[in-house]
Amino acid sequence: MGNIELRRHSEVSLARQIYQALRDQMIEGHLKPGEVLLSTREMAKKLAVSRNTAYEAYEMLLAEGYIVSRQGAPTRVAEGLRLEKAVPFQGKIENVSQPTYKYKADFRTGRPDLRRFPRQMWLQLLHKVTEKLPAELWGYTGPEGLPELRQEITAWLYRSRGLTVQPQNIFITSGATQALHLLAKLLSGDSQEIIVEDPCHIGMLRVLQENGFKIWPVPVDKQGIKTVYLEGNRACTVYVTPSHQFPLGGILPADRRAALIRYARKNNIYLIEDDYDSEFRYSGTPVAPLYSMDQQHVIYVGTFSKMLFPALRIGYVILPCQLHTRWCKLRTYADVQNPPFEQAALAEYLRTRKLDRHVYEMRRLYGRRRQVLLQVLEETFGETWHSWGDAAGLHLAVEFPGRHFDQAFSLQCKNHGIRITPVEYHSICKGIHTDKLLFGYGHLEPDEIEKGVRLLQAVL
Amino acid sequence: MGNIELRRHSEVSLARQIYQALRDQMIEGHLKPGEVLLSTREMAKKLAVSRNTAYEAYEMLLAEGYIVSRQGAPTRVAEGLRLEKAVPFQGKIENVSQPTYKYKADFRTGRPDLRRFPRQMWLQLLHKVTEKLPAELWGYTGPEGLPELRQEITAWLYRSRGLTVQPQNIFITSGATQALHLLAKLLSGDSQEIIVEDPCHIGMLRVLQENGFKIWPVPVDKQGIKTVYLEGNRACTVYVTPSHQFPLGGILPADRRAALIRYARKNNIYLIEDDYDSEFRYSGTPVAPLYSMDQQHVIYVGTFSKMLFPALRIGYVILPCQLHTRWCKLRTYADVQNPPFEQAALAEYLRTRKLDRHVYEMRRLYGRRRQVLLQVLEETFGETWHSWGDAAGLHLAVEFPGRHFDQAFSLQCKNHGIRITPVEYHSICKGIHTDKLLFGYGHLEPDEIEKGVRLLQAVL
Numbered sequence: 001m002g003n004i005e006l007r008r009h010s011e012v013s014l015a016r017q018i019y020q021a022l023r024d025q026m027i028e029g030h031l032k033p034g035e036v037l038l039s040t041r042e043m044a045k046k047l048a049v050s051r052n053t054a055y056e057a058y059e060m061l062l063a064e065g066y067i068v069s070r071q072g073a074p075t076r077v078a079e080g081l082r083l084e085k086a087v088p089f090q091g092k093i094e095n096v097s098q099p100t101y102k103y104k105a106d107f108r109t110g111r112p113d114l115r116r117f118p119r120q121m122w123l124q125l126l127h128k129v130t131e132k133l134p135a136e137l138w139g140y141t142g143p144e145g146l147p148e149l150r151q152e153i154t155a156w157l158y159r160s161r162g163l164t165v166q167p168q169n170i171f172i173t174s175g176a177t178q179a180l181h182l183l184a185k186l187l188s189g190d191s192q193e194i195i196v197e198d199p200c201h202i203g204m205l206r207v208l209q210e211n212g213f214k215i216w217p218v219p220v221d222k223q224g225i226k227t228v229y230l231e232g233n234r235a236c237t238v239y240v241t242p243s244h245q246f247p248l249g250g251i252l253p254a255d256r257r258a259a260l261i262r263y264a265r266k267n268n269i270y271l272i273e274d275d276y277d278s279e280f281r282y283s284g285t286p287v288a289p290l291y292s293m294d295q296q297h298v299i300y301v302g303t304f305s306k307m308l309f310p311a312l313r314i315g316y317v318i319l320p321c322q323l324h325t326r327w328c329k330l331r332t333y334a335d336v337q338n339p340p341f342e343q344a345a346l347a348e349y350l351r352t353r354k355l356d357r358h359v360y361e362m363r364r365l366y367g368r369r370r371q372v373l374l375q376v377l378e379e380t381f382g383e384t385w386h387s388w389g390d391a392a393g394l395h396l397a398v399e400f401p402g403r404h405f406d407q408a409f410s411l412q413c414k415n416h417g418i419r420i421t422p423v424e425y426h427s428i429c430k431g432i433h434t435d436k437l438l439f440g441y442g443h444l445e446p447d448e449i450e451k452g453v454r455l456l457q458a459v460l
Numbered sequence: 461m462g463n464i465e466l467r468r469h470s471e472v473s474l475a476r477q478i479y480q481a482l483r484d485q486m487i488e489g490h491l492k493p494g495e496v497l498l499s500t501r502e503m504a505k506k507l508a509v510s511r512n513t514a515y516e517a518y519e520m521l522l523a524e525g526y527i528v529s530r531q532g533a534p535t536r537v538a539e540g541l542r543l544e545k546a547v548p549f550q551g552k553i554e555n556v557s558q559p560t561y562k563y564k565a566d567f568r569t570g571r572p573d574l575r576r577f578p579r580q581m582w583l584q585l586l587h588k589v590t591e592k593l594p595a596e597l598w599g600y601t602g603p604e605g606l607p608e609l610r611q612e613i614t615a616w617l618y619r620s621r622g623l624t625v626q627p628q629n630i631f632i633t634s635g636a637t638q639a640l641h642l643l644a645k646l647l648s649g650d651s652q653e654i655i656v657e658d659p660c661h662i663g664m665l666r667v668l669q670e671n672g673f674k675i676w677p678v679p680v681d682k683q684g685i686k687t688v689y690l691e692g693n694r695a696c697t698v699y700v701t702p703s704h705q706f707p708l709g710g711i712l713p714a715d716r717r718a719a720l721i722r723y724a725r726k727n728n729i730y731l732i733e734d735d736y737d738s739e740f741r742y743s744g745t746p747v748a749p750l751y752s753m754d755q756q757h758v759i760y761v762g763t764f765s766k767m768l769f770p771a772l773r774i775g776y777v778i779l780p781c782q783l784h785t786r787w788c789k790l791r792t793y794a795d796v797q798n799p800p801f802e803q804a805a806l807a808e809y810l811r812t813r814k815l816d817r818h819v820y821e822m823r824r825l826y827g828r829r830r831q832v833l834l835q836v837l838e839e840t841f842g843e844t845w846h847s848w849g850d851a852a853g854l855h856l857a858v859e860f861p862g863r864h865f866d867q868a869f870s871l872q873c874k875n876h877g878i879r880i881t882p883v884e885y886h887s888i889c890k891g892i893h894t895d896k897l898l899f900g901y902g903h904l905e906p907d908e909i910e911k912g913v914r915l916l917q918a919v920l
Contacts, residue, residue, distance in 0.1 A: 258487070
């Protein structure tokens with residue numbers, strides 16, 4: 001038996017240290033199969049530990065089958081323990097976490113202003129509501145989501161959009177991403193082909209691709225997906241953003257909406273409608289969802305990441321009855337359910353109309369920021385640009401005719417401390433929208449917007 | 461134009477009601493393409509609403525392309541809007557939610573006693589910790605999990621198991637289910653075959669099957685998976701519960717652990733080790749994970765659902781470096797991340813050693829309950845039964861030689877208000893473990909255990 005060095009002040013108990021040392025010697029072959037171990041009394045004496053400690057170490061070795069002990073016979077090393085030493089990983093280790101690079105100008109898309117969210121109020125609400133949650137809600141409560149929250153989302157959709165939805169058709173998810181992740185599984189037919197808008201949110205596209213979908217891109221113009229190009233594929237589902245096309249910003253016109261619905265009915269497939277930020281519309285009330293035209297063929301995906309804050313991780317999906325059972329299975333086998341705490345708080349936030357007020361205030365704030373952005377762009381670039389899409393959401397798509405925003409441009413931006421995404425980044429067929437940039441402005445104060453655009457001018 | 465009935469006290473604005481009514485008439489063909497609409501002034505007068513209200517309704521129709529309006533010309537209905545009325549779903553609607561049936565005796569497995577969890581203390585901790593979270597943590601914070609939590613899990617694994625793990629190898633998940641869901645994607649090789657223990661947790665089996673895995677069952681005896689049957693397949697991964705086999709309870713002996721490691725090394729595949737409840741070991745300290753024998757070939761899955769409470773939705777996976785990048789992508793495209801609030805609270809709960817104390821207390825409590833169960837079983841069934849597995853976890857596997865627990869038995873139990881799971885339910889190859897039942901006892905008070913066993917006696 002080799003030497004055993006004990007660390008007397010370690011957080012690991014002496015018994016476990018003895019166990020580990022003996023175990024390693026057996027695995028590495030320094031203690032041979034069948035070899036007799038010291039008795040616990042001898043071991044205790046040798047290592048200057050209590051007999052109990054040695055006994056505990058031997059018990060662990062015995063329980064895990066490293067040693068064999070028969071009444072009256074000495075304790076021996078078990079057979080078949082020998083293992084080569086593990087070889088540490090030799091390859092290149094990629095650093096996964098992004099460096100916390102501090103940008104001077106950060107035009108990222110899809111970011112609400114977290115500084116303006118009443119965080120203290122939310123935490124107090126969370127505390128108040130969760131104190132009352134009965135103990136059984138701390139267990140497993142099912143894949144559908146909290147009944148109160150489904151009820152309150154129903155009421156919210158009715159008063160904000162005039163939508164009539166049954167609470168039992170609403171299923172809570174961990175954000176819109178999970179909704180799409182599960183829908184991709186739910187709707188993957190024989191063909192595994194899906195129609196998406198081009199350009200389309202690259203993250204959502206990856207979600208679909210990770211689930212084995214072949215992508216059938218359909219081009220987008222200023223109004224949204226060009227439905228004349230729907231035919232000619234074997235798609236088993238369609239993924240669209242009709243209220244505010246991401247990233248180009250169009251509101252899909254009624255005739256194209258009708259064409260989408262007719263297409264879905266004819267082919268007996270579902271349309272996935274992602275309504276990611278249309279609460280923030282500055283020129284009027286939010287657009288009516290495609291879902292209101294056909295509740296049997298449209299699956300509506302909503303999220304609270306933009307209205308409240310992304311870390312909430314709550315979204316939802318509205319499903320026709322025939323998909324409920326399968327959905328619940330998929331959710332259960334993916335991650336079981338959302339935590340109930342944030343759900344209960346959100347239900348209360350909706351019930352007391354705090355959401356309505358917050359959205360109202362943020363809509364005014366974001367609207368003003370959009371105006372600032374437009375004004376600064378005009379002051380900076382004169383008439384060499386024009387914006388795309390409806391006055392809505394948290395970002396603006398801007399075309400600079402004649403420009404070509406390529407990788408060299410992106411690198412230059414980075415060198416100047418500017419984070420900005422060309423539309424090309426979200427394009428499937430490359431080369432069409434190379435003259436457009438996306439300005440996320442929702443999370444930026446007016447002076448940050450101004451400074452950012454000036455910095456960009458230096459690059460251009 | 462048809463009649464429009466307005467609900468004056470509705471939560472839906474009058475403008476939206478007018479919009480909806482006109483839109484429906486257009487879609488259903490009562491208003492024909494090209495037909496001229498009343499002016500907003502006429503419409504306001506006809507419906508006895510303000511001009512602004514009528515104007516707002518027309519703005520919505522215009523924005524969404526239902527009507528066309530050119531300078532000087534009257535407003536007309538757009539082309540291509542006609543849709544057949546949606547046909548409501550005709551099929552049978554399955555009721556997804558389980559009825560909240562109240563069992564007289566509930567021997568479900570895997571349930572901690574939620575009544576004994578210090579919920580108020582946890583909520584106060586949650587509140588205290590989340591108040592200090594900076595605003596940026598309310599946004600997106602990455603798929604890895606909060607650094608503090610990864611750090612504290614590292615410390616916890618060291619002091620409770622003697623495991624040395626780098627925090628950057630720990631990835632937070634929404635429970636162990638999500639860990640397995642993502643691992644199934646991560647590890648699915650060409651063969652899509654996975655070795656699992658038989659019997660094996662049916663829920664986890666479904667997770668693997670939903671991800672397209674073909675199941676290669678290997679039988680389990682009193683000690684765990686029979687590694688002599690590992691060969692003869694093309695499995696690209698192995699899923700095991702070596703610390704406390706689910707459901708039969710064995711501790712996998714060292715020689716079989718070594719055999720598993722040798723097998724993984726030889727075939728260059730990964731072993732997934734699911735350590736779901738081994739903190740609760742009553743006859744000694746927790747068993748050392750398989751992971752401690754080879755950190756390159758074993759992927760360790762841990763969870764806090766049993767130690768704390770399931771609704772927490774926090775588990776973790778320990779991954780070798782070469783899998784980090786791919787894991788982060790898969791997590792991002794599945795549901796992005798966990799909420800930071802529960803993570804921060806758990807980190808603090810670990811840092812202040814509250815977890816250690818809670819586990820210590822619950823281990824004593826559950827240990828006593830296990831003793832009660834064993835005693836009641838003996839009083840009730842004499843010597844006609846014996847238990848399987850190690851004294852650990854929250855459930856007991858009991859063999860009743862000569863008995864056959866089939867569907868008729870389960871139905872009878874249900875009729876008597878007893879919830880109990882035969883091992884057969886978790887068996888892949890049926891007919892081998894038909895004489896065994898699973899008694900979940902962790903969540904039951906001694907009198908509940910006693911009452912439950914007496915009720916069961918009546919059925920047997």
